[in-house]
Amino acid sequence: MLTAVRAPEVLSDAVSLLSADAGALLIGGGTTTVPGLNRGTPTTIAVSLRRLRSGLAGVTLEGDVVTVGALTPLAALEREPRLAFLHAALATVGSPTLRSTATVGGNFFVEEPYGDVACALIALGATGTVVGPTGEEILAAEAIAADGLPHGRILTSLSFRLPPDGAWRFRKAARRALNSASIVTVAAVVVEDGGVVSTARVALSGATRRPKRSPAAEAALVGRPLDHATAEAAGRAALADAEAFDDEYASAWYRARVLPVHVRRALIGD
Incomplete structure (x- = not known):
C-alpha cells in the first residue's frame, strides 16, 4: 500500500530516494504507473519527478x-x-x-x-x-x-x-487508426546510395515483447535496390526477430501473419 509520495526538487535527491528503497516506484508522467497504484500495489513509497520537469523536459x-x-x-x-x-x-x-x-x-x-x-x-x-x-x-x-x-x-x-531527407519510414497497424494499441509497428531509417540501400535501421514493436531492432530485416535491405522484391524479403526476414504474443488486441498468429506485410508497406508504401 502506498504510504508516501516524495517529490524532490533536485535530481540527485531523486536518485538517493530511489537507491535507498528497493521497492520505491518512480513516477514521471504517470499515465501507466498511477492507474497501477490506484488498483493497489505493495509499493509503499513513490518518487515523483514533477518538480524536475523544467530541467528534464524540452x-x-x-x-x-x-x-x-x-x-x-x-x-x-x-x-x-x-x-x-x-x-x-x-x-x-x-x-x-x-x-x-x-x-x-x-x-x-x-x-x-x-x-x-x-x-x-x-x-x-x-x-x-x-x-x-x-x-x-x-x-x-x-x-x-x-x-x-x-x-x-x-x-x-x-x-x-535527424534522418536524411526521405529516409524515415513508419507504419502502425492497429484496430483503429488512432488511439489504439499496436498490433504491429515498424519504424525505419533507410538510406540509399547509387540506387541501392547503403544503411538501414529497422525497429519493431507490437509483434515483439519489447521494442527492438530487426537485424535480419536490415541485412535483407543493405546492398539491394529498395523495390518490391527487396521490401518483401525484408518483411519475411523480420519474422526471425519477432516475438509475437496473444493479447486482447490480436493473436500471436495474426501478428506474425501481418508483420511481413506491414514491413513492406513501411518501406515502400505498397
Missing part, C-alpha cells in the same frame, strides 16, 4: 542532433516543427489527452503493445543519458527498451540525429 537542436528531455510530453513533440517527420507517428499514440501527459522517456518502460515511441527512437539510433548513484552514463535506446534500468537509475534525456 527539445533542443544543435546542427542535426536533437536532444529531448525524458519528461517531455509527446504532445510537445507534435508541436515541434523541426520534428515534423515524427508527427504522423506520434498522432497514432493514444489520445490527445494522453499525449499531453505521457512522456517520451516513459514510453521505454511501458508494456507492449504500447512502445511505439521507443520503436521510433530505436530506428533513429537514439541514445539515452542515464543518471544514477555512480554518475552519468550513455546507453543505446535499444538497450534501455530491452533491459530497462537498474533500480536507482533515471533516464534524463534522449538524443538522435
